[in-house]
Amino acid sequence: MIITNSQGQRLTTILQAVRPDWNEKGIVKALQDANKGEGLPAIDFDHAMRASVAYGTAKSRDGSYLKQTPLFVAQPGPHWDDTAPPGAGYQSAPPAWCEDHPTFNAHNCACCWADIRVGDRPDNMLGKRMIRQDDTPPGEPRMTIAEAKHQIKQMQATEFLGGSLHSKE
Numbered sequence: 001m002i003i004t005n006s007q008g009q010r011l012t013t014i015l016q017a018v019r020p021d022w023n024e025k026g027i028v029k030a031l032q033d034a035n036k037g038e039g040l041p042a043i044d045f046d047h048a049m050r051a052s053v054a055y056g057t058a059k060s061r062d063g064s065y066l067k068q069t070p071l072f073v074a075q076p077g078p079h080w081d082d083t084a085p086p087g088a089g090y091q092s093a094p095p096a097w098c099e100d101h102p103t104f105n106a107h108n109c110a111c112c113w114a115d116i117r118v119g120d121r122p123d124n125m126l127g128k129r130m131i132r133q134d135d136t137p138p139g140e141p142r143m144t145i146a147e148a149k150h151q152i153k154q155m156q157a158t159e160f161l162g163g164s165l166h167s168k169e
């Protein structure tokens, strides 16, 4: 379901009311990104409002909030399945897979979270394809021979320095 501007504003207000810790930018981005694709997996706008509240208020077993970010509100999940109007022909969509780790769900990929924790991946790239700066297209050398020689020289210089410091002890 593609939502209108005013529907987007209402959903943003709802999500902000439910989760004051979420910033408006993230909520708006999640809704805009959904609109760029297939839209929300909603039967109607009432469904979208119920699902938004369900998403924001979902709790884990220890009583803490299950969802840490609004970014995945549009993704399929129990918040859509459990709030669908009965008899309206709603069909649960298959979960989206992580673009970088296709055996994991995009919204909670364990590999992505590990990257995020060590600072290797921005948290808005959870479940997304990420091009790293050191990614070299297959078949292309990672560095030129001149670069390699330069690096070897530097390494040798460092080793030499380390060796001489060590010998003074």
Ligand SMILES: [Zn+2]
Binding pocket: 098, 099, 100, 101, 104, 109, 110, 111, 112, 113, 126, 127, 128
């Ligand atoms: Zn992943």
